[in-house]
Amino acid sequence: MAAERPATAPATRLPGRLLLGFVSLALLAGVWAIAASVAQSRVLPPPGAVLAFVWDEALDGALWVNLGMTLARVALAFTVAMAIGSAIGIVMGLHRFTDRLFDPWLVLLLNLPALVIMVLAYIWFGLTEAAAVGAVALTKIPNVVVTMREGARALDPALSEMAKVFRFPPARQLRHVVLPQLQPYFAATTRSGIALIWKIVLVAELLGRPNGVGFQIYTYFQLFDVRAIIGYSLAFVAVMLVIEFCALQPFEARARRWRKRDA
């Protein structure tokens, strides 16, 4: 349908879009710099001071250790939440009885604040890595379950019948018939999941871990060092952007390639 679409406007082409993105960020930094120079306050440092702090932390090595620890916790909690949540979600989507039995649990968990789960996990299991990662995963699992349950409910019976008639072995059916149908749901929950999990990991680190971005922010909060707080936050946001552009988007583009050749 490419021919029927209006000619691509320059701003929506990739180089143009990238350029506009940079201009937008530069504008934000400019506003920040002006505000900082007007305020002349320790609680609103200029962008240059934050960059200098990040540079020093990077040279010192502390930045990498803390980013690495947080990233490892995010990755672990994410993997656990996706694996367990997807399995439960698919089962609930396919079996009405299981769905009805456990749906109230889901509603309860969905409405339980992450902070409560975190605090209880630390009290019950101690200030351990497992408690931190487990609690973060537990806050995300209900969201994964809800999304994947929708995906499982939307599985096309016509394709399952086709696979049955042609005697697809189970692994082939899973890989070529079921998973491609769940992919959009998987992508949606991945995207919202990573964004949610890294924020909760920070809370977990603040409450009970001796390192990581959350721990650093807590430490510098006590020192009232806004430069460091913003520096660590931006450094981690940068890491998440790299993951978004280098992992999530290429993966989604690959999974979507059958939809429209020209899209």
Next chain:
Amino acid sequence: MLEVAIRSKSYAVAGGGRLQALGEVAFSVGTGEFVCLTGPSGCGKTTTLRLVLGLEGEFEGTVARADGRVAAAFQEPRLLPWRTVEDNIRLALPPELADTDLDPLYATLGIAGAGRLYPGELSLGMARRASLARAFAVEPSLLLLDEPFVSLDEATAARLRALLMEVWQARPTAALMVTHNLREAAELADRIVVLSARPGRVLGVHAIATPRHERDAATIDAIVREVVRLTPFGQP
């Protein structure tokens, strides 16, 4: 090859109660025989086919199939949208046929060169051909076709019927085709099984003596008139 002896099939309907879809339906399809199942809409043609395919739950009676591969072409092509045409067909192949050269089949069905396209890039007629190619590629001993030419324009449908006969005659298997189109049945079938309105039961079975290649328009008209005269089922 296929012995169908259904006594009754019913469905639970919303709000309780059951709807009887099929009554006594008994017929057989031999190896190398092309049988068409026809009848008024809603009479249970597709239900019968689905029972044969093992896609329906409980029913009274028996469906006996000889061992061997089964293939089907459904009303909708039922191709995996996220796999290319070639992959769709290869995925359906049993291991012993994995290395088959499918190009001659593609050429016969007129889809040579379409193998690398995704189903969303095909017209309905092309998708139907791909669906037929998949059914023939598995070299089934029982082939089931559910209105494979419905909602195509008549010229395309006629061309596809001719192609179907060409591939089927190259390797005649037991074939059962559901169609509401009596002319189509008269053109293709060795025997026509006519079902009554719901709950469907067999009104009659017509063997067609005229060899397939001698059936011109006039012969087909005569067959249709004869079938309607002997087993009037309310729809020409």
